[in-house]
Amino acid sequence: MIDNNAGYKTVSLVIPDQAAGERLDRYLGHMEGIELTRSKIQKLVEDGLVMVDNYPAGHNQKLKGGEIIIINIPPTPVSDIRGEEIPLDIVYEDEYLIVVNKPAGMVTHPGAGNFSGTLVNAVLHHTERISNVQGRERAGIVHRLDRNTSGLVMIARDDKTHLALQKQLKERRVEKTYLAIVCGHMKEETGIIDLPIGRSLKDRKKMAVTYQHSRPARTEYRLLERFRLYDFLEIKLETGRTHQIRVHFSHLGHPLLGDPEYGGRTKWHRGIYSADKIIAEKALAMIDRQALHAGTLGFTHPVTGKILKFNSPLPGDMAKLLDYLRTEGA
Numbered sequence: 001m002i003d004n005n006a007g008y009k010t011v012s013l014v015i016p017d018q019a020a021g022e023r024l025d026r027y028l029g030h031m032e033g034i035e036l037t038r039s040k041i042q043k044l045v046e047d048g049l050v051m052v053d054n055y056p057a058g059h060n061q062k063l064k065g066g067e068i069i070i071i072n073i074p075p076t077p078v079s080d081i082r083g084e085e086i087p088l089d090i091v092y093e094d095e096y097l098i099v100v101n102k103p104a105g106m107v108t109h110p111g112a113g114n115f116s117g118t119l120v121n122a123v124l125h126h127t128e129r130i131s132n133v134q135g136r137e138r139a140g141i142v143h144r145l146d147r148n149t150s151g152l153v154m155i156a157r158d159d160k161t162h163l164a165l166q167k168q169l170k171e172r173r174v175e176k177t178y179l180a181i182v183c184g185h186m187k188e189e190t191g192i193i194d195l196p197i198g199r200s201l202k203d204r205k206k207m208a209v210t211y212q213h214s215r216p217a218r219t220e221y222r223l224l225e226r227f228r229l230y231d232f233l234e235i236k237l238e239t240g241r242t243h244q245i246r247v248h249f250s251h252l253g254h255p256l257l258g259d260p261e262y263g264g265r266t267k268w269h270r271g272i273y274s275a276d277k278i279i280a281e282k283a284l285a286m287i288d289r290q291a292l293h294a295g296t297l298g299f300t301h302p303v304t305g306k307i308l309k310f311n312s313p314l315p316g317d318m319a320k321l322l323d324y325l326r327t328e329g330a
């Protein structure tokens with residue numbers, strides 16, 4: 001029994017006949033007005049908060065058409081996450097969304113060991129009008145970047161905008177282009193890496209190319225410049241798996257320069273000798289992270305329908321590194 005005095009929101013609806021055969025969670029996840037992600041709906045089903053004709057909804061339940069659905073949405077728990085006065089590099093802002101240029105070293109959202117100093121803390125200080133689709137810990141964050149990856153991030157200011165942007169990501173209608181410096185030389189100047197990614201069986205903190213409990217992952221690359229030891233690449237993602245770029249290139253024997261987790265800082269460089277070793281040592285001294293920057297972000301504005309595209313110049317460390325490689329490391 002739900003105590004509505006406890007702050008629960010109740011949504012009732014009748015399933016149309018044309019929805020027969022669809023999965024309940026998938027259907028509700030695409031309904032306008034409910035503004036819940038599919039994962040949240042699945043959690044509500046698990047907690048017995050979704051009723052179908054007065055019976056708790058079942059896992060993977062399919063619709064017949066004509067059912068009466070009652071969804072009891074619990075109140076959002078109070079979070080200790082607070083806004084902090086941290087400078088934000090805002091590239092674009094309107095009443096619906098914000099695009100920011102995240103610096104390397106900044107965590108996108110609070111998590112284990114990082115409860116302050118994150119992009120979310122900075123955004124909450126900038127504005128309290130922010131999407132709550134994924135809770136306050138991930139307030140407004142539509143997609144994330146690794147801590148030591150710099151570049152453009154979308155932030156939604158309301159739930160409807162958030163869900164619409166997530167849908168564009170899922171349907172691969174968001175353009176995301178990265179710039180990276182990888183160790184060694186790619187065999188082909190252009191190519192697509194199509195290898196599944198899952199949790200590493202050797203180190204659960206890392207991801208790996210694996211065919212066990214993995215998901216499809218596709219990465220497209222194009223050679224921009226070739227240096228004596230490294231390649232400068234433009235990279236586009238067809239999927240957005242955790243550490244996808246870092247894992248794919250490391251698996252091929254070309255880890256991102258400076259990446260301490262996937263072999264770009266020590267492992268790849270162990271076989272370098274003589275003059276090449278001097279170049280490598282200078283290059284590594286110039287960057288203390290993986291050489292990866294999310295430089296281009298393009299999408300359709302969910303409200304105005306306007307095509308938006310933003311470009312972020314290379315940050316100082318990568319720009320200086322490239323200058324060095326073009327002169328002494330060519």
